[in-house]
Amino acid sequence: xxxxxxGKIDLARFxxxxxxxxxxxxxxxxxxxxxxxxxxxxxEDEINFLNAIPKQREEYDEFGQGYWKNLxxxxxxxxxxxxxxxxAQTCVPTEYMNNCPTIQRLINEVFNSKYLRMVRARNxxxxxxxxxxxxVELETNVRYYRVFIAIEKNLESFHSDESGxxxxxxxxxxxxxxxxxxxxxxxxxxxxxxxxxxxxLEHGIDERVIFNQNADIDFEAQPTYISRExxxxxxxxxxxxxxxGLMNKYTFRDLVFTLSKFHFTHKLTVRExxxxxxxxxxxxxxxDLVIKSQQMKRYLIEHREINERFTIxxxxx
Amino acid sequence: xxxxxxGKIDLARFxxxxxxxxxxxxxxxxxxxxxxxxxxxxxEDEINFLNAIPKQREEYDEFGQGYWKNLxxxxxxxxxxxxxxxxAQTCVPTEYMNNCPTIQRLINEVFNSKYLRMVRARNxxxxxxxxxxxxVELETNVRYYRVFIAIEKNLESFHSDESGxxxxxxxxxxxxxxxxxxxxxxxxxxxxxxxxxxxxLEHGIDERVIFNQNADIDFEAQPTYISRExxxxxxxxxxxxxxxGLMNKYTFRDLVFTLSKFHFTHKLTVRExxxxxxxxxxxxxxxDLVIKSQQMKRYLIEHREINERFTIxxxxx
Numbered sequence: 001x002x003x004x005x006x007g008k009i010d011l012a013r014f015x016x017x018x019x020x021x022x023x024x025x026x027x028x029x030x031x032x033x034x035x036x037x038x039x040x041x042x043x044e045d046e047i048n049f050l051n052a053i054p055k056q057r058e059e060y061d062e063f064g065q066g067y068w069k070n071l072x073x074x075x076x077x078x079x080x081x082x083x084x085x086x087x088a089q090t091c092v093p094t095e096y097m098n099n100c101p102t103i104q105r106l107i108n109e110v111f112n113s114k115y116l117r118m119v120r121a122r123n124x125x126x127x128x129x130x131x132x133x134x135x136v137e138l139e140t141n142v143r144y145y146r147v148f149i150a151i152e153k154n155l156e157s158f159h160s161d162e163s164g165x166x167x168x169x170x171x172x173x174x175x176x177x178x179x180x181x182x183x184x185x186x187x188x189x190x191x192x193x194x195x196x197x198x199x200x201l202e203h204g205i206d207e208r209v210i211f212n213q214n215a216d217i218d219f220e221a222q223p224t225y226i227s228r229e230x231x232x233x234x235x236x237x238x239x240x241x242x243x244x245g246l247m248n249k250y251t252f253r254d255l256v257f258t259l260s261k262f263h264f265t266h267k268l269t270v271r272e273x274x275x276x277x278x279x280x281x282x283x284x285x286x287x288d289l290v291i292k293s294q295q296m297k298r299y300l301i302e303h304r305e306i307n308e309r310f311t312i313x314x315x316x317x
Numbered sequence: 318x319x320x321x322x323x324g325k326i327d328l329a330r331f332x333x334x335x336x337x338x339x340x341x342x343x344x345x346x347x348x349x350x351x352x353x354x355x356x357x358x359x360x361e362d363e364i365n366f367l368n369a370i371p372k373q374r375e376e377y378d379e380f381g382q383g384y385w386k387n388l389x390x391x392x393x394x395x396x397x398x399x400x401x402x403x404x405a406q407t408c409v410p411t412e413y414m415n416n417c418p419t420i421q422r423l424i425n426e427v428f429n430s431k432y433l434r435m436v437r438a439r440n441x442x443x444x445x446x447x448x449x450x451x452x453v454e455l456e457t458n459v460r461y462y463r464v465f466i467a468i469e470k471n472l473e474s475f476h477s478d479e480s481g482x483x484x485x486x487x488x489x490x491x492x493x494x495x496x497x498x499x500x501x502x503x504x505x506x507x508x509x510x511x512x513x514x515x516x517x518l519e520h521g522i523d524e525r526v527i528f529n530q531n532a533d534i535d536f537e538a539q540p541t542y543i544s545r546e547x548x549x550x551x552x553x554x555x556x557x558x559x560x561x562g563l564m565n566k567y568t569f570r571d572l573v574f575t576l577s578k579f580h581f582t583h584k585l586t587v588r589e590x591x592x593x594x595x596x597x598x599x600x601x602x603x604x605d606l607v608i609k610s611q612q613m614k615r616y617l618i619e620h621r622e623i624n625e626r627f628t629i630x631x632x633x634x
Binding site for chain 1: 379382443502504505506555556558559560562563565566567568571572574575578579581582628630631
């Protein structure tokens with residue numbers, strides 16, 4: 001099952017005011033002066049508060065680029081620094097919630113606390129994560145169910161999976177299927193804050209149990225899928241040839257990022273980048289590049305051993 | 318004046334033991350078991366301690382890639398979180414020094430505290446910084462003088478400037494001229510810890526005043542410059558054509574990183590990447606790409622207005 005929209009909340013109930021600005025006219029850190037009083041834009045104030053919290057942990061990820069943030073809003077311990085999901089029965093607010101009453105109200109009004117295990121605030125700015133699958137190794141007699149809500153408008157921010165490229169609009173609640181090929185990008189330097197909810201459901205139960213019964217959800221909301229240009233075989237061939245002409249051990253990862261971007265704008269599958277990568281590597285006549293590109297495809301989208309660690313920039317000496 | 322070696326300390330005096338390993342056979346986080354007792358390798362223990370400290374601040378830098386670390390060991394306040402250089406007369410150890418007695422002894426034995434203003438531990442793993450100059454805006458009636466000491470061996474780590482590509486060997490003390498075009502890279506996932514010293518000197522004074530008079534320095538130490546392959550015009554032209562064929566707003570930065578890497582392996586100037594970038598952009602017939610590449614060259618290596626902020630991924634809407 002691909003990712004799909006579940007419904008939409010009216011964020012105006014949570015003091016969300018759509019900003020009138022170009023896609024890219026301000027850096028993420030800039031505080032904008034808008035034409036409304038301070039008390040009218042609580043959600044934006046809270047997003048600014050969350051964006052200003054320093055990153056707690058080292059999160060260098062060689063498969064991602066750009067600025068990532070992952071803040072624990074509700075978790076098993078209530079400790080803000082505790083940002084890793086684990087199986088537990090409790091789900092309590094962290095100290096960040098003291099400064100985010102509107103977000104807390106949203107969480108409490110909309111979602112069924114019975115199934116909720118964790119809430120995080122996630123931002124991705126000026127970056128992407130390469131196409132990959134998540135290989136979940138937790139117990140499988142329950143169903144792990146992840147949901148995103150976009151709480152900012154960002155026209156340069158996209159997700160992709162086998163169903164296409166989509167843009168989560170403010171207030172939309174999406175089920176995110178991380179077990180199939182997927183990727184995410186924010187081409188801009190503007191903030192793109194999401195709330196990420198982890199639920200544990202019984203198998204076979206209707207997914208709408210995650211919502212409170214009196215939550216005001218528009219279940220007819222339609223998703224925004226992006227219309228992409230087709231790409232003909234000549235262009236594909238040219239891209240592979242160009243990448244091959246630039247590829248060596250040192251440029252390899254930059255070119256993986258380059259290739260990963262085309263499917264956001266052109267009608268290609270998420271995983272096609274890896275097939276092109278392998279073909280480009282073969283044309284270099286450097287066996288290390290061929291092996292690395294094949295290993296990378298396997299590791300990121302096909303199969304991973306338990307605790308397997310794969311590193312792009314470790315090459316045989 | 319380009320960067321140059323000032324001398325060499327015998328790191329064996331500071332329990333440095335050269336590790337016998339391949340270039341790339343272990344990730345940075347792995348603790349290696351070596352054939353010597355724990356008390357024999359103090360410098361390595363202290364490096365491991367420093368590498369394990371979580372990053373304090375958000376340091377997203379769009380002109381860099383990989384994992385960066387910048388830890389304050391001595392500064393004006395003695396507060397570890399205070400990692401920005403500023404003019405001050407005091408230079409006192411931070412709390413990190415409690416766990417780094419060998420590094421502290423090295424600093425005290427080798428350097429003249431009269432001129433010393435700041436010491437930082439710096440690491441760059443699996444990453445690079447694009448070719449650039451630093452445009453220092455501090456007062457100019459004194460001379461800011463920056464020195465690096467490599468305290469780990471890393472065969473995949475390089476610096477570059479107008480004099481070529483060089484590799485700082487363990488114990489070597491280097492003057493770093495950041496006011497000319499320069500770049501740095503660690504192609505590997507292994508640690509490459511440096512100590513970075515900031516001095517303030519009077520103009521015209523001999524640079525060796527930074528050392529204590531009884532410091533045991535080998536002033537005859539010879540630098541390691543890397544022999545690079547020449548690159549003919551046909552290859553240059555092919556690289557430009559390949560980059561042009563892949564370039565759009567979304568792949569632009571990945572391709573800047575790609576181009577920035579060739580001068581580490583081939584006999585090219587540090588800044589040549591930007592000329593190729595501009596030429597590749599012109600061939601796309603996309604004016605935004607041409608303007609961006611020209612602005613980027615100016616901002617990074619030619620001229621910058623006071624407080625000017627330039628962002629790669631902000632494009633006209």
